[in-house]
Amino acid sequence: MLIKTENVKKEYMSGKKKNLVLKGVNLEINAGEKIAIVGPSGSGKTTLLNIIGLLLPATEGEVYLAGKRASTLKEKERAKLRNKFFGYVFQEFLLVEEDTVFQNIEIPLLYSLTKKTKSEKRKMVEEVLEKVGLEVKINEKVRNLSGGERQRVAIARAIINDPEVILADEPTGSLDAENGEKIMDILESLVDKGKTLLIVTHNEAIAKRCDRIFRIKDGYVEIEE
């Protein structure tokens, strides 16, 4: 088992009122699985994804990543997991508009422990761009790209450090059906090569393409095989 959550709870404060969004989530995810996280707006999908991805602390409960207890990790180990274990794909892309596709994708390499030469970096960026079918745009500025192309750049950046798990928050949300399907094709091809995928989606057609669906309802997760 690659990822496990044990009785994960998350409470937010909105003003003086407490809002218990996750009331006790128990999940087990195996390597190579394709999981959709679905549920109504505000049900806690992004919250759950971010807790699993070490971007947000749980109020209670525990997350295990490759057997390690997340709560006991030192900051350095957490940073390493964020950089190497997870690849994050968000809807808002978080790309640098004025920079080229190459410059945007090499960013995670700048934070990696093993320093790369310029030509090594170029080769790695070319390889991931080939995986997402965007080689020809390597020197294009991001601001000149379409929504679907931007999402492909975001995926390329997420996989450049060869993560084990891809966490995707509504990666098809801003795209039309055809481009959304194409992005899903790319994510599926990565799973075929051994990666694990957790994808938050409102789109039932995208969810149906996954091995299992985690449906958040009233703070708990119902699992559909």
Ligand SMILES: Nc1ncnc2c1ncn2[C@@H]1O[C@H](COP(=O)(O)OP(=O)(O)OP(=O)(O)O)[C@@H](O)[C@H]1O
């Ligand atoms: N930082 C925060 N502080 C207070 N409340 C928050 C915070 N982040 C999220 N919430 C609340 O927690 C609930 C769950 O939010 P979350 O973004 O996880 O839902 P979601 O299922 O991903 O929603 P959507 O489908 O609309 O993106 C919402 O009611 C939201 O307002």
